[in-house]
Amino acid sequence: MAAPARKRSGAQAQPPARKGARRAPTIPLTVSRPELLVNGSDAEFRQLVHNLFGFMALHERIRAGHGKTMGLAGVEYTVLISILHLAAKGEVNVKTVADHLHLSGAFITTTTRKLLQLGLIHKTMDTVDRRRVTLTVSSKGRAALEKLAPIQRRINDTEFGCLSREEFRALNSLLERMIACGDRAVALQTYLLSGNTPEDLDAID
Structure with a gap:
């Protein structure tokens, strides 16, 4: 006579842990604020950080592509377009750009020097205070940005389309x-x- 069939449950039974088996090492928390922990775990926080890394890596590829169209590195393109947009609100200098992009003044000085050599921007010294230098985008720089704009709009619309x-x-x-x-x-x-x-x-x- 055949043995009666066992009733199957939805979850597979787990074998009991063997005596002496090593327990998984405890991973130290990377945050302690209750607002950032879920059931005492920082897993969602780590996911957030890694998602930010992932998005910024993709955005950096896009920015590098924009810069490549005019022979620039991604960050050089960003400085150029920042000068153009900031100038619509007022006078632009190295500190203005550095504060806007959260970069050092020394880095912006080096970058604008290259943009100047390429003829993409102008630097104008104040007639009274020669330490005061105003940055503006040249006609060559503006033409390069205007040429990129139709492609840039399509890409940005897609990147932030969600x-x-x-x-x-x-x-x-x-x-x-x-x-x-x-x-x-x-x-x-x-x-x-x-x-x-x-x-x-x-x-x-």
């Missing part, structure tokens, strides 16, 4: 706040890697 108007504005606001937090995090890292300890910081506070 966002609604509300999501776009919310994301922009979030990023501004995250950049401010990032500035503080960089300052903290510099402080701690200089041989100071979190306890030293607590003492200052």
Whole structure:
């Protein structure tokens, strides 16, 4: 007589752990704020960080492609188009661009020197204070950006095509706040890697 069939459950039974089996090592948390932990885990935080890396890697490829159309590196293209757009709001100098892009003044000085050599921008010295230099995009630079614009619009529309108007504005606001937090995090890292300890910081506070 055949044995009665066993009732099958939806989940496969797991074999009991063997005695003496090694437990998986505990991974230290990378954040401690309750707002960033889900059920005591930082897995979603790590996913967020890695998603940011992934998006920025793709965006950097796009930016490099834009720059390549005019013989520039990606960041050089960004400085050029930033000067054009900032100039619509007022006078532009090295500090204006550095603050806008969150880059050092020395880096912007080096980059604008190359753009000047390529004839893509003009530098105009103040007649009274020769230390004061105004940056403007030349007709050659403007022509290069205007030639790129139709392709750029299609690519940008596709890259951010998943966002609604509300999501776009919310994301922009979030990023501004995250950049401010990032500035503080960089300052903290510099402080701690200089041989100071979190306890030293607590003492200052």
